[in-house]
Amino acid sequence: MVNSTFKTRDASSPLASSPIPLYLQIADILRGRINRREWLAGALIPTLEALASEFKVARVTARQAVQLLASEGLLASRRGYGTVVTKADDAPNIVVMKTSLESLAAMYETTSAKILTFDESHAMPSVAADAGKLGSNYVHMRRLHFTKGKPYAVISLYLLQEVFQRSPEEFRLRAVIPLLLRMKRAVRIERAHQTMSIGAADPETARLLEISVGTPVAHVTRVFLDRQDRILYYAEVLYRGDWVKWEIELQT
Structure with a gap:
């Protein structure tokens, strides 16, 4: 009863x-x-x-x-x-996410990352039919991103192999989006799109982000396309929901 x-x-x-x-x-x-x-x-x-x-x-x-x-x-x-x-959470619980490529790149410039997995051999993203055209081969990297020494995002990204080969050592060690923007004469991003949904942390994500299983997380899918609608960059990102602040400019 x-x-x-x-x-x-x-x-x-x-x-x-x-x-x-x-x-x-x-x-x-x-x-x-x-x-x-x-x-x-x-x-x-x-x-x-x-x-x-x-x-x-x-x-x-x-x-x-x-x-x-x-x-x-x-x-x-x-x-x-x-x-x-007893106290407020000491975590740096605000990571401001804006909606322009430049501001996104600037945000990643201020954070650090650790590679969890790296695959340079014939990796291919699983994308929706309307996401864009797949290239012949991609490099896959899975990274854990930190701000002030604390993990705030897990990123699984695919970078077109021919783009990666333009600066392989830098792409291994540094944030990808700022590097792509610095290569804009050689690598032209014609369109960029991202979507966000809210979900719950599974056991592995919770362990990596140092949160409880089931805690809300923001799931972002991000795609960069060239002039031929070919996918240059594709990423699935999981952010700590309590650390992310999204700023969206409303059109008038």
């Missing part, structure tokens, strides 16, 4: 439609309140009953969210007093 009650309350939560576990969603909301200094260090947070009522979940679900933040060092239980904020 108790379990049935929990299920009914969780099912009524406005968060229940997401595939991400409820306690992870709640933990992410509470973490945001701490990071935005809505809850200051030393402040007493609402009781589990109050949190359960706010999010329309079972008390055990609220407890799981609070316990997760306690394990991260953001909250601590004080016997006879309640749960208090």
